[in-house]
Amino acid sequence: MHATWKKKSQEEIKAIVFKALEKNVNYDTQNILGIPASYLDEKVFHQDSSLAKEAPFISTLIQNPNHIGCHTLGKSESFFEGTQEIEKDLIEICAVDILKGDPDEQDGYVASGGTEANIQAIWIYRNYFIKELSAKREEICIVCSEDSHYSMDKASNLLVLDIYKVPVENDSRAITQEKVREVILTAQNDNKKYFIVICNMMTTMFGSVDNIEAYTSPLTDLSCEFKLHVDGAYGGFYYPFTNEVTRLTFKNQNITSFTLDAHKMAQAPYGTGVFLIRKGYIQNVNTQEASYVEGEDFTLIGSRSGANAIAVWMILVKNGPFGWQEKVFILQKRTEWMCKQLSQLKVEYYRHEKSNIITIKSKYVSKEITSKFGLVPDDHSSPDWFKIVIMDHVTIEKLVMLIDDIKLHVTNL
16 A cells, blocks of 8 residues: 555664665764864764664764765766665655655655755746746746745745736635736736746634635636646645545646645654655756765755755654554544634634634634643734644643633633
8 A cells, every 4th residue: 555654663763764874974984084074073063872763863963974965866966876765765655655756767856944945945936947948037927825825925036937827716825827817817817828826724813714626627728838736844744634535646647746844734843844846847956066076966955964865754654554543533633622722712714624624713812822832823914814733732721721711811802
């Protein structure tokens, strides 16, 4: 059932990681003189500590492997080939076991986060249109919903591409084919001919999921050249487990790439965004000037921590696919419980049925409540909504306290 993703014991994980570290360069026992790096400063981080010997992630952090480049194609820096193999294994788990891609048909790497992964996708498609279809930069644009992450605006600025945003319906947070069509026609009137489209798999603020056909149908009807990227920075490690029939997988030929973010739902250290793309596209951003890097560099970030990739792999294989399904199931049940309490109080809120984010209209919470429970607004200067994210630490006991305070506030409205 699961090609690569198998549950492993702590002893198995330790054995695999420590064996991988043995294949990496050892600054103590080998005469390595040309790399501008070393293990972490041993005056602060002790190589021989008993903690490190029992903790594969801590050991990897201390040994400090550099995972520069993209290891799913061609050569990579052979100094760190051991831990790079584990990152390749992680990319295969995400692309094949979670997002239903075919084995060995996707490239990818562990980025610094979802922002970088989204920019990486847009950068690739901009260059693809220019190199393969002889597009002019000013003929290319980004299309996304107004609920999309601000990284799309960063990409627009950095890559000098115009951005067009599709309005969403206020209460359903949905995009419609009609609105998408209007936006495309506006862009075409501005002489845009090539479209980089972002489809949301759970938005950061609302947990809303875009209907992909709302994009692809009008784009096809209007004979548009487009590439479609799915921003699953929040939903990538959650939504595929709550919606087994989702169209947001690599089985959908309209989708070319995905962003996932392990430092959200996967509870990995910050700096663990995952970028995945079908084979044959990432070459459009190969920086050949990085000639001193073995295998050159296809990534936006360049040097990056191998330890972060190891951390995500460890989390996924420690849980295994069925443990992960159970984790998501529990969070879904807690979310449903909270929604039931809010409905009984006649509090207006938005929640996508497959999501663990609940966004409450601002009039139902006071400043004291938002501060006490760390609720996050959609706009700090003039909030219309505040969100609750049901994570592992957000227990029913904590939610009961919030409900009690909302109940008191609502009776005074």
